[in-house]
Amino acid sequence: MKMHIASDLHQHSDKRRGPDTRLRPTEADVLLLAGDIDYVERVAERYARWPYDVLYVMGNHDIYHRLHEPAVARAIAATRGSRVKLLERSTVTYGTVRFHGCCLWTDFALVGDLADVMALNEMHGADYRCLRRADGQLLKPTDIRREHLLTVDWLQRSLARPFVGKHVVLSHHAPHRRSLNRAYGVNWASASFASDLSALMKPVSLWAHGHVHDFVDYKVKRCRVVCNAAGSAARPNDLFMSDFVVEI
Numbered sequence: 708m709k710m711h712i713a714s715d716l717h718q719h720s721d722k723r724r725g726p727d728t729r730l731r732p733t734e735a736d737v738l739l740l741a742g743d744i745d746y747v748e749r750v751a752e753r754y755a756r757w758p759y760d761v762l763y764v765m766g767n768h769d770i771y772h773r774l775h776e777p778a779v780a781r782a783i784a785a786t787r788g789s790r791v792k793l794l795e796r797s798t799v800t801y802g803t804v805r806f807h808g809c810c811l812w813t814d815f816a817l818v819g820d821l822a823d824v825m826a827l828n829e830m831h832g833a834d835y836r837c838l839r840r841a842d843g844q845l846l847k848p849t850d851i852r853r854e855h856l857l858t859v860d861w862l863q864r865s866l867a868r869p870f871v872g873k874h875v876v877l878s879h880h881a882p883h884r885r886s887l888n889r890a891y892g893v894n895w896a897s898a899s900f901a902s903d904l905s906a907l908m909k910p911v912s913l914w915a916h917g918h919v920h921d922f923v924d925y926k927v928k929r930c931r932v933v934c935n936a937a938g939s940a941a942r943p944n945d946l947f948m949s950d951f952v953v954e955i
């Protein structure tokens with residue numbers, strides 16, 4: 708299975724229709740879009756004519772200025788029967804490869820005191836001014852942490868289901884501190900980018916994520932972790948590869 712991987716294309720204000728021009732179709736079986744692509748309800752239309760299937764997980768930016776749960780429900784409904792499949796705590800299997808997809812979020816437990824880190828993120832993080840729950844209230848770090856813990860619980864059970872083949876996880880947020888860019892240091896903000904999910908990695912062959920706007924490629928034991936983020940047009944990631952493919 709050849710997987711073409713990209714994330715963080717940030718087409719949210721791109722007035723052109725269709726896929727990001729920085730992304731080129733290549734020799735692959737499936738395109739994995741690891742979030743921050745465009746608003747959730749627009750991704751299926753943009754990538755509907757991509758030459759191979761597209762598996763997409765939403766990024767935090769993809770639901771800005773929308774009500775979280777209804778926006779996701781509408782986007783899942785809109786992608787039914789489409790070449791683009793939105794995965795949110797759900798799986799899709801191609802032969803002997805099973806993809807487990809989720810936004811993931813974080814638990815804020817990567818550094819320092821949990822309460823302090825959550826308070827600092829709420830004070831300074833854009834997510835807490837742009838993300839709303841179904842009841843219209845601004846999302847809080849406690850909501851994000853709850854979503855993350857529910858997702859980890861789902862992922863644990865999903866990976867434990869009997870399956871003869873390889874597991875790939877597709878998420879927006881990062882599963883390990885090694886995905887963080889050392890140039891920014893490790894501080895309270897780091898906890899909104901990654902959580903330590905190394906305990907879940909044993910059965911996973913590949914974990915593709917986004918959110919960090921870097922190129923990342925490392926291994927935690929036998930699990931390969933990759934991120935190929937394009938970055939916004941204003942602040943592109945120079946290491947982004949338009950045709951980055953991983954084969955398992």
Ligand SMILES: [Fe+2]
Nearest residue numbers: 715743766918
């Ligand atoms: Fe992003």
Ligand SMILES: [Fe+2]
Nearest residue numbers: 743766767918
């Ligand atoms: Fe993001």
